[in-house]
Amino acid sequence: MSNVVTRIAPSPTGDMHIGTARTALFNWLYARGRNGKFLLRIEDTDKNRSTDAAQDAILDGMKWLGLDFDGEPISQSKRAPRHVEIANKLLETGKAYKCFLTETEINDLRNLAINNKSPSAFRSPWRNALPSTFPKKPFVIRIKAPENGFTVIKDEVQGDIVIKNSQLDDMILLRSDGSPVYMLAVAVDDHDMGVTHIIRGDDHLNNAARQNLIYSALNWAIPVYAHIPLIHGEDGKKLSKRNAATSVIEYKKMGYPAAAMRNYLARLGWSHGDDEFFTDEQAKTWFNLQSIGKSPSRFDFKKLSNISKLHIANTDNAALLHELTGYLKAMGQPAFSQAQLNSLLKSLDFTKNAVKSFSELIEKNRFILQERPISLEPDIEERIKDLPLNVLKILTPQLQNVRWERNYLEELLNLVCEQIELKFRDVAPILRAALAGSSKTPSVFDMMIVLGRVETIGRLIEFEDTYKN
C-alpha cells in the first residue's frame, strides 16, 4: 500500500452535484490507481443547511457511480471538540487571538476599508490587545495572519501560486458560540485523516493559502494540492439548474450507465492523449494530476450520449440486464418477469448496439415488454390507414410452416412481397406496428426470432383483426 490518501468532502446541503461527483471521481481514480486510500468526509459544520436527506443523497450518488470509499464516512460536525482543541492551542501559542467585535462593528470596519481603498485584508483591533483589556462579552477566535511576506501554494494543476500575506485576513476559527468554522475544520480533519493529496474545485484555491496558515502555525506538513477547474453548463456559465442537470440522480434517471458517467466525467478536464473511450482499469492507471486542464470545461450531453452508447454496446448481456433491472427500480417501475428476462437476454444482442441510454434500450425492446393486445404508439395509429394491410392475409398462413430461422423468414417475406408487388420497405412498417406497436424497433426478423412462431402469428392475426376496417 502506498501512502497516498485522498478524500471527497461534500457538504450535505441538497442533491449530490455533478461537479462533486467529478471531484470524487478524480480523487478516487488517483487513490485507486496508486494503491492508496480514498476517504469520504461529510462537511456538516453548518447545522442550518445540513440535512440527513442530503447526506443520503451523497451516499446514494457515490454508490451508483461505483466510487467506493475506505472506512466509514466521517462527520465533520462530530469532530468539533478536536477543532476547538486546536483553536485553543493556537490561542495559547499566540498564533490566534480573541476578538470581541460585534458583527455590526465588523461591517463598519470593512466598509471603511473599502471606502479607503485599503489594499490589505481584514485585521481586528483586538489583534494585539492586552488580556487585561478584555471585556466580558462573547468573542470569536481569529487566526493571526502574518503581516509581511508571502505564501506560496504549490499546486499540481495551477502551478506555484504566490499570494501576499497582507491579502490574507485574520479569519475566524471559532464562532462566538464556540463552534468551529469550516476553514479550521478542513485543515484539522485533512491532517488528522492523513490526507496527502487534496484534489478539489479551484474555488478553493485562495482558501488553500488560508489553510496553509493553519498548517504552518501547527508545524504540520502541507499536503499536495490540485485545484481543478469547475464544470460549466452548455452556455459557458457556471453549472446551474438553469443550464444543465446538476444532480447525479438526474443522470441516473436519464438512463446513463455509471461506467459511461465515469468515462465522460474523467475526460471532462482531464486527458490521456487522444483516448476517449476507456475502462475503469485504464483510467486508474492513466490518471494523473499533470494532465488536468486549467480552464473550465462545458458539460456536453451529445458527447455523454456517445460515450454512453459505446459503453452500452460493449457491456455483456448479463451485466446489462442487471443494470437495466436497477434502472427500472430507480424509475419506480415494475421489475421484469422471468419470461421478459429470457427474451431480453436474446434481444440484447441486436438492441444494445444503437442506443444511447437505458431508456432508449427499453424503448427498443418494447416488442418484448408489451403483451397482447399490443398498444400502438400515437404516431403509428395515424399511419396505419395508409399501409397495405393485405400483406398479412397472405403472409400469416405461410408463417405456419416456414422454418423459424432468419434466412428462411427473409426468403419467405421476399416471396410474399413479389407476390403482391411491393417492396419490403413498404410492408415493414406494418410488421413493426403489429409486432411492437412502434416504428422504432429492431429488425423485423430479429423480433420474429425472439418472439417465436406462436407469438409472432398471434400478434399478426390480432393486428389484422383490429385494423382491417
Add this chain to the structure above:
RNA sequence: GGCCCGUUCGUCUAUCGGUUAGGACGCCAGGUUUUCAACCUGGAAAGACGAGUUCGAUUCUCGUACGGGCUGCCA
C-alpha cells in the same frame, strides 16, 4: 474596489519553440439500408487581441479584453 486563476475548431481536447495545428463528439455531403437508428466514406471548422524575446512562437514574457473564483461568525 483588492487579490488570484483561466482563454486552441460549435464542444471536449492533443501539442511540452520548428506540425499541412492531430483526435473525438456534433454538424454538412455522399454511400448502404428493413423504420428511428446504426454503419461506411468524404468535408467544413481553432491558437481572444496587441506588443516583446527568438533565426522561428499556439507554446516563453508583459499588457488589453473577456470569463471565472476569493474577499462571510457559508462550505
